[in-house]
Amino acid sequence: MPRELAKHPHLDHAESIPDQTVKIIPRTHTPDTIDESHSTVVRHNRDNTMIDFLLNGQPRRCEASPDTSVLELLRDALGQTGTKEGCASGDCGACTVAIGEPDADGTTRYHAANACITPAHQLQGRALVTVEGLARGDTLHPAQAAMVVHHGSQCGFCTPGIVMSLFTLHESQRRGDGERPAPLTPQRLEAALGGNLCRCTGYRPIRDAALAMGDYPEARPDWLDLAVDATAPPQEAATEAAFVQPTSLAALIAERRVHPEAPIVAGGTDLWLEVTQRLARFPRVVDVTRVAELTALEEATLADDRVGWWIGGAVTYARLEPLLAEHYPAFAHLLHRLGSAQVRNRGTLGGNIANASPIGDTPPVLLALGARLWLAGPADDQEIAERELPLDDFFLDYKQTALNQDKACEGEVIRAIFLPRPEAGRHLKVWKLSKRREDDISAVLGAFAWRLEEGVLRDVRLAFGGMAAIPKRAKAAEAALEGQAPSEAAFAAARAALADDFQPMSDVRGSADYRRLSAANLLERLRLVVTARDQDPTSNSAREVMLDAYAH
């Protein structure tokens, strides 16, 4: 997942997260904004631009620097302290708020987000709902009332965030698009609440509140249905210090031509940690979430006749989910292990790739599926230069990608990712190993694609995360399996070949030994899956080779 501080697992022993006594690591395309004079001076208004949005139904106009978070805006500027800071890294959910955006038919739809790592300027023209806004006078919202009745709060510090996650769940239940509300299965509850840590209750009463809130009489502020379409237009580059929100690829590339050093933000699920954890200052930020081309998701046929979809670089995991659920359930399942609802609502596939973390979760899957990238950047002649390349060619070395390999690529962005349509007979398995099942970063992730043709394995692609400095295919292991029957001997050779493919390192998530052993064991699991499938694909009596909760 793209939530990794710029940290190489291999370097954990050496550096970990720098503290105050260690100089900040300069970002590749950000000037080092931390100089002595800047770092200690209270920001001046010249750096700031205005944000127009609705706060709990009331129009607000606020001034904030480009690197202000929604949480800082609420707590510091507006004095709204109901929303809490628990970690300032998007991992605990105490700061959960709901952000309303117009959907295709203009209705306002609310999604949960971590206010601590959401840029305040992304509220431009949006509706922000916080825990203070939910009660209608003295009447609590069902999410709140159910929490009280079911003893869902103890210390109460995580409670505002829990209530907001329950609120967005309640909204999606009542919306239903004319259909019945989907049943609140354990999986759905987990998907809605997995991003909210509670240290006191053990979650049982919170689950009961979630299950019960639908039975409460509707008590919901009327202003929730206000349209948020055009409170204010997005912010184009107005000043030198700004939060820039281009709406077209042309405008984005024009901005990149002038300010290639300005960081790009979409979900902010990784970038904003630079601000909250490393105290980075961003005098200028480019928001790609409103670039039409980058938010498009369309079917396409490549030059080589492969069919599939071009997924815009700024398409969120949440938007991607229905497509994956239909075509790649294993991939869709991974999204739930990759990040919480708050992260899935905001994190993007393009961000996960461009961030190039060795433990990003989607790149190994995309490598196994043979994905391609469509890059766009400024050309010499005021035009847009575009190119396409296989994802295999994108990751070069630790945090080095085709985007930043040389001066010629300066200002390039990921316009879209090509996801091929599943082919008949081709299988995909995605297995992620982490200390905690939900919302954790992988120790090892294996993504395996293959066909079984006349008893032998074909088109075997085995990609791993957490095993090298980049997400990487296990070419030697692939070769050991390609064209072979799925025999114990072939897989033993593949497991042995992993030693040629990878020399993993020890870090906070796992030791090198564990990584080596578990990666090899994932291939053994693959053999058990392939052969079970081979013997009797419909058999229910097949012996369990993994746990249900992890099987995908």
Next chain:
Amino acid sequence: MRTLTKLSTQAPEAAPTQTPDTRPDDLDSDAAAARRDLEGRIQGSGPVARETLGQGGAGSARAHESAIKHVTGRAAYIDDLKVPADCLHLALALSPVAHGRLTRLDLDRVRALPGVVDAVGFHEVPGHTDIGPVFPGDPLFVADTISYAGQVLFAVAADSHRAAREAVKAACDVGVVEIEERPASLDAVAAAERGEFVRPTHVQELGDWAASLAEAPLMVEGEQFVGGQEHFYLEGQACLVTPTEDEGVVVHTSNQHPSETQKLVAEVLGVPLHAVTVEVRRMGGGFGGKETQASPWACIAALVSRRTGRAAKLRLPRGEDMRVTGKRHPFHNRYRLGVDAQGVIQGGEITVVGDCGYSPDLSDAIVDRAMFHADNAYSLGQARVTGQRARTHFASNTAFRGFGGPQGMMVIEAAMDDIARRVGEDPLTIRKRNLYRPGRETTHYGQSVEQIGLLHELVERLEASSNYWTRRREISAFNAASPVVKRGLALTPVKFGISFTAQHLNQAGALLHVYTDGSVQINHGGTEMGQGLHTKICQVVARELGLDLDAVRITATRTDKVPNTSPTAASSGADLNGMAARDACLRLKERLFDFAAEHFYQGHALDREGMRLEDGHLVAGWGESERRIPWGELVQTAYFGRVSLSEKGFYATPLIHYDRQTGQGRPFYYYAFGAAVAEVRVDTLSGEYRVEGVDILHDVGDSLNPAIDAGQVEGGFIQGMGWLTSEELKWNEGGRLISDGPATYKIPTFGDLPPRFNVELMEGHPNSMASLYRSKAVGEPPFMLAISVWSALRDALASLTSYREAPRLDTPATPERVLMAAEALRRRGESTP
């Protein structure tokens, strides 16, 4: 009387807690089915609602007194308090190395940086520089020796939180600090072998342990590492200090021990204690992490506040909080026990080595408590228990729910599994054989275990209700046929001693005010950290005064209301403070009754003997001669009759004593019991596992509030499960914490709630001691129920050896540790076919 609170209780009351689904079936059948499905699987998911006493008095499942404020965001935590316009914000500079010397610190240069209002370090402290809570050893700032990575070098004050943090970074970048690094001691066992302790070793001994070990038919031994735990209170350490017009300060702090912070702040400032007032309204979680380790921040902020004459706020960002504060002590435990052919312990020795970090803090008492619980619920026979307190270059490890008890229990629970495999019996059989029983009821520290019958009944009831033996047979059959996925099952009991082992802390005070409108305000020495203490205290007062719960308002804990208080710790909050509040109520009642007997004399006197307060009335006499006087009238009349409507209460726990010279005594007023059955499913190829079902039966005596008590049991269990499974603290080779945020330190989340989670409070067994309404403490004991999860994981792994061996499984038992244990068993199996 008038309604006194304007809380919007309307909605929950209007909400149909039990109302059947009113939506049409066809619209909602799936949802309803899903819910029914879930509910069917989770029995006991609702609190045991015993609304027998009405009025919200003690014994009823009332909601948390702040519940509505929690869900609306109105409950204020330290960082939410409105601050004066000139408030300063502080940030800390922390040592990047675990051991060394601070050779240069140029604070003048720091003060000259733009935006910096003040900078303070060791030499700026006017009073005490050592704030060790019990024993010296905790410097407020590094003077010379650096003892852990994260130790505070200096603090910077600026006009905003961000500016202060940036200033610290800028200061370090421009080189105001020079450090001579030295090799760090990071191995507690090696430190103990070198004799490097923060406190002397303590021994408890009963009988001739060596002889009984030598004579026993079988000797079983083992060792284990039990990992530490980060508190991960959701609200980090925080305080806000304002200067007074005198020489003192008012401190708002997220803190379990306001009186100690008052004392330390006064000593650091060099002023009398009466110049310092400490207030705690609530904490966003404490768990022991704010017992001693909330004080330094208050001291630093107070120092800046007095120097500048301005308010000063210090809150720690999560990463700094995790690096600078101590954690649950990691322990290295060893045991050698002699057992008979039936697996019953005859005697032996147990050694527990606590990794205390660099200073004593509370480690003496914590390692003591590990020793007091090295028997858990089992008789050790003739045994010696030795506790060592190793000094290492880590943050000073501190109190955490259970206070060493869980780490001590782990060693005997490991032994139970090991003995079972050795003698070829089911672990539950061995556990039951070893439980304290008549004739074997004396602990290794000389206390006789009471309520042994309750312990046995509790274990047997859970054994039956959880279908332990049926499941055992199913699981054995499943495992025999399943090479990769293995299931495991375990039942483990808990016996936890209740009282501070430092005798003087077992006291409490309360202050009760009745105002002329009849509304009641109660204050006491305990602090609210989410455990529902304030709710329980309000219930006690409502019960004693016969009032509706809404008539009783609790106020923030303040050192100027109830002085010289003990920490809210050791599960003692309700036991001690509830008794003190009750004492205040009883005294006031007596006064009011005396007054009423005299004053309401009209023709004939009220019957003083049977006088009582109930349903908002003073009631005298019975049946025909019953007289009822409304509470409001009583109070008004008493006021005009010049009767004091304020009272203080006090309580000190009787009977307890412990002689540290002999290692014998009765340190605990009573024991709380419980037991849990956990079932797990383990993928032995990947080390992944799931906790599939948990059954708990727990003893709280006569519950003060079943909803709150059930919440403590469930929350404690899940927190304990996190400690033993996913919560892994990792330091790099230099001793620097690298799991320093929720991205790398994984506490349980929603999906870790077991799909089957049956929690029941044991009923019909009031406390045998005269505790508050015969209730029992509930904060810590349930934490250790989670040992069942760890034991079930070992059980699943043992199936790889056909249950001939219980593999060593250090904690936390992460997927990595589980996989490596499975791999070791497999490899051994291959080499010895």
